[in-house]
Amino acid sequence: MSQVTRMFSRKISSPGVDILTGQIACWMGALLVMCLGIRKLTLLGLNETQLLFGILLVMILTMQMVMLGMILPFVEAFWQKKKKNSEKSAL
Secondary structure, X not given: OHHHHHHHHOOOOOXXXXXXXXXXXXXXXXXXXXXXXXHXXXXXXXXXXXXXXXXXXXXXXXHHHHHHHHXXXXXXXXXXXXXXXXXXXXX
């Protein structure tokens, strides 16, 4: 049983690669959401108010994904700091 827990506790990649992969995924997802969202809104028969709110919602979602990609390095630094503090308190 200890071999199974050791196998699942191993790290596959470094935190730097994980952060970069997450950032690229967030930014590509934001680009995809913006392009497909605007395209879909233009194909629908919407009046001006509905189109304005649709574009605003697509832009808000796009900005959220971009911001998530930007804060990923800070989240990793926070977890590393928290991990260090918990190891110090355990000693």
